[in-house]
Structure formats: structure tokens, C-alpha cells
Amino acid sequence: MSRCPKRSLRISGGFLLLTAWFAMENGLWPMILILFAAALHELGHFAALRLCGAPVQGVQIGALGAVMMAERSGLSYGEELLALFAGPLINLLCAAALVPPARELPALYAAAGAHLALGAFNLLPIRPLDGGQALELLVSWRFGPSVGERTARLVGAVCAAVLSCGLVWLMAKSEGNLWLALPAAGLLAVCLRELWGSGLKRGVYNCRC
Template sequence: MASLRLLFWAAVAAAVHELGHVAAVKALGGRVASLRLTGVGAVIRPQRPRLFSYWEECLVALAGPAASFLLALGAAAWGRHFGGGDAYLLAGVSLAFGVFNLLPVGPLDGGRILRALTNRWAGPDAGEKVCGGLTKVLALSLAALGLWVLRQSGNFTLLLCAAWLLWRKEGKP
């Protein structure tokens, strides 16, 4: 039963995170053309009359973690004032979503920010090279740590994360 509660609050946290991105796209004058759920998250494809600037791309990417952090604060405040383990569970899950998505790798929000800023300062395509290299280093580090964890506890979650980072298409979850 506890795992179903965790799954439910994780889905709520993920939805709020993605709604943060949608709100930012709309605030910048864009529209959402499609929203596709995948096994590791959601992919939002904006429909834009013009391309976002590098700074606007950063704002859209930051909006998801910002929404996650705001939800975590709100849920923690709710739990503090009214009690309830579910509020703290939601706060923790939402905080984890926000922090994880700021990692500067691959298709995560931190990777989008890194690509946009690197492209802005070093020219087009520089961000893909930098982010791609950093993603490979992190994925291989996760794989090594995952092998150690697997031997210690039998948990293979880090190996799955490493595989996802290594075998995904650049820029696509």
C-alpha cells in the first residue's frame, strides 16, 4: 500500500513539474503542440511562431524545477500546520524531482539550461558537445557506482539510470 501512495504522489509531483514548463511556454507567448508521456517523464513540444531565445529556453527549463520546489514548500507547510505523512511524502518527492531535473545532463532541465547557455556563449552546437560529454561521464560514473550498489544490495536502479543516459538520443528523453 505504501508503494501505491508513493506512486500517486510521484505522479502528482511530476504533473506539477510539467505544468510549470507549460505555464512558462504560455507566458512567453508560445503554445503547447503536444504532450507525450514516456517511461521516464514527459516530453512537451511547444508550438511557437518564433524560436525561443537562449534566455527564454533557460526560463522554460527552470520553470519545472521551480514548480517542484514551490510544491515541496507548500506540501511541507501543509504537513507542518495540519499534519499528515502524505504531505511530507509529497514534499520529499517533489523536492527530489526538482533537484534531479537540475542535473546538467542529457534531456533533463539542467541539460537544456547547460546547452542553451553554452550555445549562447560559445556558438551553435557547442552546447550539444559539452552536454553530451558531461552526460557520458555521469552515465559511466553512475554505471560504476551502480555495479558497486548491485553487489552490495542487489538494487539495480542506478544501472537503469546509467543505461537510459547512455542509450537515449541526444536531447530526447
Template sequence: MAVLAFFLLLDTNGMAIPGIVAAALHEGGHLAVLLAVRCPPKAIRLTPFGAEIVRQGEPRGYLREAAVDLAGPCANLMTLGGCLLAGAGTGKFAAANLLIGSMNLMPVDPLDGGQALHAILCLRLQEETAERLVTVISICTLLPLAVAGFLLLLRSRYNFSLLLVGCYLMLLLLLKKHRFCGLSNLR
């Protein structure tokens, strides 16, 4: 709640509330598909970086797992489509849904797109091979993102948001790999 209050207090351009509603729609998409595949959540936690859905079990099958992973971004992109049809495609709510939906579709392992890619690759490859391939794709996606963020920072002199997102995602990817390799027990 403190992080939410912090974002609302610092919101100078009116994006906090549209962003919060778009994030809630995103998580609602995941929840809807989890319930549809009969895998209800054990708990829903609010963290400083968003909501976390704790599952009781995993959906049976890689296609169902991919459907759950893609449901959040799809909810955002369908909402964006609704905004465009209603003539509100240039509004803050439309922008928030575009940003949340498209960012989460990136093929980066901690994000929905990376997790869905892993599930889809597991249909044809061994899980270890799929994991390695997703890691390579994640790094190949994050490096240009970080470079673009750095160039944006140099050009604007104060806009570090893209660089911060790229570095944060790279850190999440590295921490996840350390946990899988047994090099670190962070949780």
C-alpha cells in the same frame, strides 16, 4: 495507460500516486512558462517514460529556452518547499518532488538541467562548442552515477534502480549523438 496501470499495480510502498502527481506538476511548470513566453504546445503525449510536450516553435532566445527547461524542476522544488513549510517535508509527496526535481536538474543532456546548461552556454559560446561541452559534462556526471548504481546493486543485491537510471540516461545521450552525427536515423 498500460504503463501507468503497471506502476499502480506494482506499487507496494505508496509512491506511485505521489510520483504521478509530482510528474504532472513538473510538466505543468514547463507548460506555464511555455505559455508565458507565447510558445503554446502543439501536442502533449504520454509515453512510457513520461510526458512529452511537442512544441510548435522554440522560444525566442536562449534565456527563454533555459527558463522553459528549468520550469519543471523549479515547480517540483517549490512544491517541496511548500511541503516543508506545511510540516509535511518527510512525506511521500515531498520525496517524489525532491527526486523528480533534483534528478531533472542534473547537467545531463537529455534532462532539463543539461538542456538549460546548453542554452546558457550558447549565450557565450558557439552552439557546436556548447554542445560538445554539455556532452563532456553529461558523461562526467553519468559515469559516477552508474558506478554508484553498480556499488548499490552489489551492496543491496536487489536495488538496481540507480544503475538502471544511469544506463538509461547514457543510452539516451548516445542515441542523441548518433542522430546528430547522421550515423543513425532512429526516428
């Protein structure tokens, strides 16, 4: 009889502090909307991985988002892409489903916006986001893993650098919005990591909020 892999859930202190700060600054309701959208995102990854027969080993929740660890070495390129796109697809479908009723209940526009922002952001071609990993897989599928790695590294570094500069510009325009400092620093770190050639470990499915 096969044994089910042990799953773990780890939540960092940084995540708890960040969510508390966000709730104090912006209110409890926006925080709940974002966390719910992130939970559905991860459930999308989980459902697709289980459908493909890949065991999920755990989820780590930190200040910069959630990371789902899975053993996907036995998956085909198509199955890996399905698992990667499942998270953003759930968010985009939820956003589309919430828009019609939001015309009668405008409060739902905020929920639709949370899902849309989270789904679109995770499709950016930057590792460790889902879009960056998907880009590497697509190129690897056609041209081989080495070309896929180089392509993902170059595209990710350029996109991360451009977005980081854009956020710094927005910070200057908004007179020092501290909420933009964290993603700007994170994108800069990603850019430097890709330029130095430190690849992402396989088996990681990310959700960034």
C-alpha cells in the same frame, strides 16, 4: 484567424506496466505522489511556454518519464531557459511549501520528498533532462551553438557514466534492487548517445521520474 495547434497526449504501454508494478511493490500512495509531482512539473513547462508565446504540440508519457513537445524556434535564449527551469522550479517550490505543514502532518514529508527528488534530478546536467538542455543553452548563449553542443555532450556523458556506475554499485550493495536497473541502463544509453554525438532534438521538455 489563426488556428490553435493540435495537441496530443500519448501514453505508452510501458508506462502503464511500470506504474502498475510500482504500485504493487510500493503501494498506491507513493505512486500517486510521484505522478502528481510529475504533472505539476509538466504544468510548469506548459505555463512558461504559453507565457512566452510558444505553442505546445503534445505530451508523450513513456516508461522513463514525460516528454513535452513544443515549437520554440522563435524563443530567445532567456525565454528557453525560463521554460526549461519552470518545471524543476515548481517542484522545488512545492517541496519548500510542504515542509512547514509536514511538522504537524508527517505524511506530507513524503510529498515534499517526491517534489524535491524530481526537481533536483531534472536539474542534473544530462540531456535530455532540463539541466542538460539548460547547460547547452547557457554555453551557446555565450560562446555559440557549436561550443554549447560539445560542452553539453561531454558533461552529459561524464555525469551519466558516473551516475550509472553509482547505481550499479548501489544494486550490488542492495543485493540486486531491480528498481535501480532501469535508471542505470537509461543513463548508460544516454552516455553512449552523447559519446556518439547524437544530439537532442530542439523543442523537447522532459520530466524524468
